[in-house]
Amino acid sequence: MVKKRLIPLMLLKDGRLVKGKQFSSYKDVGDPVKSAAVYNSQLADELIILNIGSSSIQPLLDILDELSKVCFMPIALGGGIRSVEDAVTLIRHGADKVVVNTLCKRMPTAISRISELVGRQALICAIDVRWDEELGDYVVYTESGKCKETISLNESIQTMSELGAGEIFIQSIDRDGTAQGYDVELASRVVEIAPKLPVIAAGGCGDYRHLKELFLDADVEAAACGSIFNFSDSNPIRAKAFLNNYDIKLKKV
């Protein structure tokens, strides 16, 4: 059986790692390569690095060589992928997976082409949502939370699945950086819509108990963690020690 994963989520801006709250007010939290090396030694299961500072993949390429020298685990990169070529370039330079979001909406044909070229296993489709009280439903956003989309969450996930997504990354903008816990309902709903795709939940983790809630109440394959590792002395090793008490199947080293 494939194990559940803990994935540090790193945001790249102007060559530095940052962390914000609800997709704004970003603070500097360190050097990307050094942090990746630390996460590697703390036995994280995978890394996701999202470039939020520019609309090209250049900042990712700038760190990729160094990153793959210190990181002996799968690395997923995204943010600024605007074409099939961008995705293929990242894979060729050592990324194990690419993360696409806005491209899924603007150029769906590119997504299926990426899936064909690099393989479904290397393609993570990401969705950022905010809860809309009036609508009584989640609303999908692109362009790092700046652009509101008309497509529904369900439709969005179904389309991604048909286009050849290998995994779905679902992020709650409302919970981002709040350390109040994952939106477990949101995660469960995504698993229900796409039962054949591994789901990675993001947004809100501030405590090991939040990880426990997520894994026990939603059938997600992975939890992405930002604030918890950025702003506390928590780390993947301790998180796993805690989760082991609840029979959550994690990587054994």
Add this chain to the structure above:
Amino acid sequence: MGNLTSVSNAVYEMGEDPIWISNLEQLDDVTHLILPGVGHYSNAFVNLNSIGTAAQLVQILSSRQIPVLGVCLGMQLMMEDSEEGDGKGLGLIPGKCNLLQGENLRLPHVGWNQVVVQKDHPVLEDVKSDRDFYFVHSYASTQITEPWVIATSFHGQKFASIIAKDNFIGMQFHPEKSQTNGLRIIENFINWDGKW
């Protein structure tokens, strides 16, 4: 391919200088050979044939007895055949690969999964059994009772995750992406003389 970079980085991390070879003459300079690979069986076979004929390669590797490690598709290429492609494998280790089967099975098999060691091998020294390694594949060899099977794993069905014969060893998972335990395997391999 990115995979080539990852494997090179892992070898370098363990204290040896890797080179990428593109023709058979370069084999004279190497002490250990790694066949990496993620991708389609047929393409990999075409790539391999561009280095030299498969028959020449097999002849050199068997007579010089340099240790050879096949990773993922590289392991499958070391075997005799795979359902996935038209080209025959190198046949350095017997057996063939097929698409993994199982009810509602999620393919490709991606992620950290357990490797159960069935037999000792020098390349597995100080690596405990039942540890998790990183897999990315859809095809595998399910002939798990054969004498060349060193370790097994399970996804839908039991399959061979490590196989070995003479100076050849193949792994279905990616040691270069499997942190501490994976790097230990790489280190053991580069210190292995090909005998066991």
